[in-house]
Amino acid sequence: MSEPGDAGVERAVEPIVDRVLPDNDVLHDLLEQFDDVGWEVSRGQDLVHVPNHGWLDFARAAHDAGFEMCVDVTVVDWMRSRPERFEIVANLLSMQHKLRLRMTTTAPREQPTVASLVPIWPGVNFAEREAYDMFGVTFEGHPDLTRILMPDEWEGHPLRKDFGVGSVPVQFKESHQVN
């Protein structure tokens, strides 16, 4: 975790000028609180780009704005095609407003880290464990960040683009052989 002093430096992100805000009242009020969050519509679905350090703050504000459920957290590995290799995507759902919102942030190639959303939505526990297992993205503040689908002693993170398909021999646990 960063020191309080560092946070001030990190937060000196230039606000996005001339940004368009959505018509929807809920989203409009939510996005107004954050200068550095970008909004776009992707195939008719609302998508917000949150800076990595503001991930938890935005999530908390979204929760207070009525997004009471986070259905999914997943990762996309962009390899070299984007400056920041990993894109973390969280799918929010507001039952009261009948609204969906996808929030994304990025994490660098070396030691990709993002804040865990478990303190806000405990239901993302498994999803974040899966994302860690498959991509090696660390979720800070997650209560039990261990592998969930792959064996514990597995090396590497299978859904990364540089993890080959079928080129890795199947790993079994060390077992005794009887001659």
Add this chain to the structure above:
Amino acid sequence: MSDDTKSVETMDVWVAGTEEPQFSPTDEGAQEISDHESDARLDEQFGRVVEDDYVFDDSVGDEDERMILNMGPQHPSTHGVLRLQIELEGEIIRRTKPIIGYLHTGMEKTAEQLTFSQGGTNVTRMDYLAPFHNELAHALAVERLLEIEVPPRAAAIRVLLTELNRCSSHLVALATNGMDIGAVSMMIYGFREREQILAFFEKTTGLRMNHNFIRPGGVAADLPPGWKDDVAEILDELPKRLDQYDDLLQDNPIWGSRTRGVGVISAEEAIAYGITGPPLRAAGVDWDLRKAFPYSGIEQYEFEVPLGEHGDVYDRYRIRVDEIIQSLRIAEQVMDSMPKGDYRVDDRKVTPPPRARIDESMEALIHHFKLFTEGFKVPPGETYVAVESPRGELGCYLVSDGKARPYRMHTRAPSFANLQALPIAMADSLMADTVATIASMDPVMGDVDR
């Protein structure tokens, strides 16, 4: 003689306690319940993060009296290869940890190697009890990226098949739920009725399961001749059978005492833990994606969303029965109002040409060849589409970089999220209720592990 002793040594059979083991039989590392788990983790496991009704009294009992019981992965009542580590105090379950991954086959990685039209064969194997819903979510996501709309007949066929699939899936849930609690006849009854629906699927798609019938751009083929008679027979037969189930279970005192007040999940907990589908509606939350975000024109049909009250095993059982009735209602309306027309979109870049055209037209042959070898290209973009599967919100997150294969395909599996409710539903309950609670969540391990 010396050779004999040597061969005995190389046998190297490890007997507990006689020597230092080179491996520990329960070496699951972090997958074990730890004695020193953080308070945050414990709070989360007991559902303390949301206001709830559980009282966990640490002062009761001694630490020494607690034992850890491994249930599964090879256990008939865990509905596949689900493993639960259960910390028991006498007969009371204190903590539970679901351990999954035994059926993980890397289907999301596989999806990146398959074209968009081949993707259906992959996703249909995830939730093998509701294959049509998986195909539908995938097809809708691809169509949204392509920005195409399927013809009304294709949409109606999709609704008909997915709603009948909901019936067949819920029938398995009822069957296994009954079986686990001891109503063994339910197992036979549920599977008998399901077979009738699967026979219709086989006639329509060629396969009982894993159909790959709902494809991007429509469906693979038109409904077979005489489909109305088959559906009408199901619509006629199933309600009678459901009445029989009610005779068997509804007022059965054993069924009542095994299910009422067991495995309670409150509305607050369900929402906080991302639980969807029947377990959410059993807690009284009126949430159904077919009503909230309608897809495939399902909003034209009249149906109700059955709700529970207490969020216990009984309510989840009841909701499944009621949902079958509502799904049959939809199926009947679809049958009566089936639109005429094409069953797939008229877009040569997505839809292969009809078989007859291939024999007479060179362009049709080339198109057919290109579509099935290279596949069609999908414009860059990303989208998330969710449908209401029998188990809850089944979503498909699809990222395309403009090629014929998805850059990333992620499935939001309802069973995966719903499994997180097991620790809170089972906390401070009796060991004997475990199988009832697991069965009522209706997890499909193919969906959990993918």
